[in-house]
Amino acid sequence: FRCTVTPNTGGRTDAERDAVLADPGFGRHFTDHMFLAEWTPETGWADARVVPYGPLSLDPATAVLHYAQEIFEGLKAYRHADDSVWCFRPEDNAERMQRSAHRLALPELPTDWFTGSIEALVAADAAWVPSGEETSLYLRPFMFASEAFLGVRPSQHVTYSVIASPAGAYFPGGLKPVDIWLSEEYSRAGAGGTGAAKCGGNYASSLLPQQEATRNGCQQVAFLDSVEHRWVEELGGMNLYFVQADGSIVTPELSGSILEGITRSSIITLAADLGHDVVERRVSIDEWRDGVADGTITEVFACGTAAVVTPVGRLKWDGGEAVSADGDAGKVTHEIRSALVDIQYGRAEDRHGWMTRV
Ligand code: PLP
Ligand code: COI
Numbered sequence: 042f043r044c045t046v047t048p049n050t051g052g053r054t055d056a057e058r059d060a061v062l063a064d065p066g067f068g069r070h071f072t073d074h075m076f077l078a079e080w081t082p083e084t085g086w087a088d089a090r091v092v093p094y095g096p097l098s099l100d101p102a103t104a105v106l107h108y109a110q111e112i113f114e115g116l117k118a119y120r121h122a123d124d125s126v127w128c129f130r131p132e133d134n135a136e137r138m139q140r141s142a143h144r145l146a147l148p149e150l151p152t153d154w155f156t157g158s159i160e161a162l163v164a165a166d167a168a169w170v171p172s173g174e175e176t177s178l179y180l181r182p183f184m185f186a187s188e189a190f191l192g193v194r195p196s197q198h199v200t201y202s203v204i205a206s207p208a209g210a211y212f213p214g215g216l217k218p219v220d221i222w223l224s225e226e227y228s229r230a231g232a233g234g235t236g237a238a239k240c241g242g243n244y245a246s247s248l249l250p251q252q253e254a255t256r257n258g259c260q261q262v263a264f265l266d267s268v269e270h271r272w273v274e275e276l277g278g279m280n281l282y283f284v285q286a287d288g289s290i291v292t293p294e295l296s297g298s299i300l301e302g303i304t305r306s307s308i309i310t311l312a313a314d315l316g317h318d319v320v321e322r323r324v325s326i327d328e329w330r331d332g333v334a335d336g337t338i339t340e341v342f343a344c345g346t347a348a349v350v351t352p353v354g355r356l357k358w359d360g361g362e363a364v365s366a367d368g369d370a371g372k373v374t375h376e377i378r379s380a381l382v383d384i385q386y387g388r389a390e391d392r393h394g395w396m397t398r399v
Pocket of ligand 1: 276278304
């Protein structure tokens with residue numbers, strides 16, 4: 042993997058950047074550069090380049106605008122106390138993007154191109170990796186059908202890009218428990234569909250139920266399986282965990298229609314390190330509601346790159362609610378969150394070899 046770099050001579054001043062890094066929020070600000078590469082059947086992946094951040098010019102017939110042939114990833118770069126910058130399990134994101142590409146009939150991006158693109162962009166924008174507590178540089182690799190053609194078939198021109206955005210907490214309340222709305226009418230993904238792929242369409246279909254959640258005072262929406270409307274899958278952008286009274290921890294098993302979260306998978310390992318039994322199995326919506334009410338479930342939390350580990354306060358539905366945290370996160374949620382972020386920020390030994398210096 043090789044790429045060219047065109048520095049942005051018209052980028053933000055140090056003062057402008059510092060103002061952004063002091064209060065980055067989530068997904069609002071972007072760095073001075075972006076990565077681009079192109080694919081055609083003739084050239085394979087080619088033209089890897091870091092260029093000044095700016096708008097893309099697209100023909101109105103560009104296939105992605107019509108048929109949503111698009112996939113993306115999300116990972117973060119963390120600044121450690123000695124100023125070095127590290128990514129968390131980037132090869133796992135590369136591999137998931139390859140699985141997503143397969144499902145969306147897009148060309149697979151080789152792992153060294155994925156990690157090379159991340160390293161090249163982070164090198165160009167190193168000054169944009171914030172150093173404040175629990176801040177990071179959120180990296181968004183994405184790939185889309187860039188051929189101008191209206192026939193429905195896999196695009197013969199594909200663009201891969203990475204943009205970067207300084208990030209604080211995804212939820213404005215930080216570690217305050219979030220409330221979840223149960224989507225009873227809509228599912229996120231169906232059997233044989235694209236639920237396990239990280240493609241834009243899954244998020245488009247989550248927005249109407251997400252609006253319903255917002256109307257009901259909730260920050261996220263929980264989806265059930267599309268066949269029986271009974272088995273808990275995941276949230277719009279996060280996986281779920283349930284802590285049981287006996288200290289064991291349960292997460293919904295991979296059903297083929299939920300996203301294989303890298304945070305989810307890391308927590309399976311970390312919770313076991315901490316001495317918890319970790320079980321991947323089906324969890325019914327009744328088990329969630331009744332378990333919280335009768336105390337068999339003591340804590341519920343959501344996890345993902347953007348959300349890290351976020352406690353769930355209440356599950357709400359039309360006509361009821363189940364309260365799992367009032368005011369503060371539970372003990373196990375705190376413990377798992379700390380175990381994860383301590384590795385990510387270099388405060389704990391990286392015993393599983395998850396961190397890559399960039
Ligand atoms: N589920 C969905 C639908 C997501 O969008 C995400 C976020 O990436 C996750 C789960 C968590 O995945 P990860 O931990 O790899 O960020
Ligand atoms: C991520 O966690 O990286 C996601 O893509 C989820 C989205 C809610 C920002």
